[in-house]
Amino acid sequence: MQVFRGLPPVVQRQPCALTIGNFDGVHRGHQAMLSMLVHEARQRGLPAAVLTFEPHPRDFFARRGGRPEAAPTRVSTLRDGVAALADCGVDRLVVLRFDAALAALSATDFIGQVLQDGMQSRLVMVGDDFRFGAGRKGDYALLDAEGGRRGFDVARMMSFEVHGLRVSSSAVRAALAAGDMLRASALLGRPYTVTARASHGRKLGRELGFPTLNLRFSHARPAASGIFVARVHGLQDGADDRPVPAVASFGVRPTVEDAGRVLLEVHCLQWPQALGPEGGYGRCLRVELLHKLHDELKYDSLEALRQGIARDVEAARAWFGAPANAD
Numbered sequence: 001m002q003v004f005r006g007l008p009p010v011v012q013r014q015p016c017a018l019t020i021g022n023f024d025g026v027h028r029g030h031q032a033m034l035s036m037l038v039h040e041a042r043q044r045g046l047p048a049a050v051l052t053f054e055p056h057p058r059d060f061f062a063r064r065g066g067r068p069e070a071a072p073t074r075v076s077t078l079r080d081g082v083a084a085l086a087d088c089g090v091d092r093l094v095v096l097r098f099d100a101a102l103a104a105l106s107a108t109d110f111i112g113q114v115l116q117d118g119m120q121s122r123l124v125m126v127g128d129d130f131r132f133g134a135g136r137k138g139d140y141a142l143l144d145a146e147g148g149r150r151g152f153d154v155a156r157m158m159s160f161e162v163h164g165l166r167v168s169s170s171a172v173r174a175a176l177a178a179g180d181m182l183r184a185s186a187l188l189g190r191p192y193t194v195t196a197r198a199s200h201g202r203k204l205g206r207e208l209g210f211p212t213l214n215l216r217f218s219h220a221r222p223a224a225s226g227i228f229v230a231r232v233h234g235l236q237d238g239a240d241d242r243p244v245p246a247v248a249s250f251g252v253r254p255t256v257e258d259a260g261r262v263l264l265e266v267h268c269l270q271w272p273q274a275l276g277p278e279g280g281y282g283r284c285l286r287v288e289l290l291h292k293l294h295d296e297l298k299y300d301s302l303e304a305l306r307q308g309i310a311r312d313v314e315a316a317r318a319w320f321g322a323p324a325n326a327d
Contacts (some may be wrong), residue, residue, distance in 0.1 A: 001086040004094045007118035016049040016092060017041035017123040018115065020130070022169065023052050025075035026084035028189040029127075029160035029167035034088040036157060037125050046122055047091035051114070053098040054078060060098045073223040075172050080195050094119065107133025111146045125155045162186055176224040179292035184224075191231075191288040192224060194250070194264050198281050201265070208306040210267045210313065213280050215287065217250075217262040225251040229291040229316045234283050236272050245269045247309075247316040248287060251296040267309070269317060291319055 004012075019037050023030050034048070041048035055063075062071035076084070078095070085093055096102060096114070105113070110133045115121045124147060132138040140156050147154040160167045167187050175184040176192060184192045196215035206212075213232075228250060231243040249265045266287055272279075293315050299305040 001082070001090055002092045003082060004092070006096060007094060007114070008092075013118070013120050015046055015120045015122045017044060017046045017125070018049045018051060018119055018121045019125045020051045020115075020132070021127065022056055023050065023081055023085065024056065024072075024169040025172045025188060026081060026088065027075075027167050027169065027172050027187050028162060031088055031189060032160045033125065033127065033157050034085070034090060036155075037123075038089040040123055040125070040155070041091070044122065048089060049092040049094065049119065050085055050090050051094045051096065051119060052081070053102075054095050055098055057098050057103070060103065064100075068220075071221065072169075073173050073177070073221045074219040075169060075176065075192075075223045077194070077196070077218050079218075080193060083195065104134050107138025107142055108146065109133075110138065111143065111150070116150055116152070121152045123153045123155065125157065128156055128158045130156075173223045179224075179226060179295075181228075181289060181291055191290055193286055193288050195284065195286045196264070197284050198266075200281055201263075204302075208302065208309060210306075210309045211271075211277070212249075212265040212267045213285065215264040215266065215285060217264055220262060222250065222262055224289060224292075226295045227293045227297075227312050228289040229293065229319045230266060231288045231290060232266055232268060233286040233288070235268070235275065235280055235285065243288070244272065245316070245320050246287070247293075247312050248289060249296070250289065253296075267313065269313065269320070 017037055017040050019033055021030070034050075038048045056072060056074070059071040062068055082093060115124060124143065126140060126143065128140070130140055130143075140154070144154040165171060172184055172187045175187060181192060194215060194217060196217070198213040198215055201212065201214040228248045230246040230248040232246050233241070233243050235244050236242060246266045246268045248267070252262060253265070264287060266285075293312055297308060299308055
């Protein structure tokens with residue numbers, strides 16, 4: 001999949017079938033839309049393209065209004081989003097920086113400058129609640145009318161539901177905030193996952209008897225937080241690359257830091273001996289958060305923290321030991 005930061009250079013622009021959105025989490029509703037897009041693109045002999053925005057428009061407006069807490073929490077990082085879109089068969093991804101200039105662009109100018117000239121769209125597929133342009137004044141009716149006038153097709157996909165629940169990024173965020181990992185998995189079509197490169201930390205976990213791998217989450221407000229039963233992919237090479245059971249802390253580490261930086265700390269319950277003590281660092285790991293044990297806690301001392309981690313490790317072992325949760 002080709003990835004462009006900003007509109008493709010003129011020499012690399014080509015006609016495409018396009019969908020537009022934030023695709024936070026690439027949930028089952030997104031997947032259904034992308035499946036239709038890829039099918040239509042193949043029928044027309046066009047690349048399937050996605051246009052998305054970074055930061056999230058609601059994040060931009062919340063910060064501009066001096067209320068960053070009003071921004072939506074983030075389900076996935078850009079790295080995870082890119083991987084999920086590639087898995088869905090997308091050929092081209094364009095990430096537009098959402099800034100004041102883009103926010104001020106009228107709906108018709110957005111169609112002309114971005115969809116027509118910048119993306120060379122021949123088909124534009126959107127959701128039933130799609131709005132765009134300054135003041136969110138653009139809608140499906142305007143897009144359809146402009147498409148007819150400018151020579152590109154417009155298609156709309158209605159809401160996707162699972163057991164009567166409309167699948168949306170907001171629904172995924174609500175499930176993660178509630179710690180309902182089964183519901184989140186049903187909405188996403190897969191376990192909730194964070195992917196990042198493992199880095200060295202302060203080695204405090206090692207001092208406490210529970211060495212951890214540290215993965216940075218690039219957004220200040222993740223949709224999930226707390227202590228989780230987890231599985232780690234990417235630690236074992238070759239044919240034996242099985243996921244490793246783990247317990248994970250996802251948040252700001254209130255006992256030892258509380259500096260606002262979001263970190264996913266992972267302690268493996270069965271460390272692959274072939275790696276040696278340092279072999280996990282530098283690897284790009286995919287961590288599935290399977291079951292929430294509890295929220296982050298602030299302990300009174302490092303000894304209390306050590307005892308708390310020990311309880312979490314035992315709870316994770318018990319969860320993996322249950323027949324329904326066996327690998």
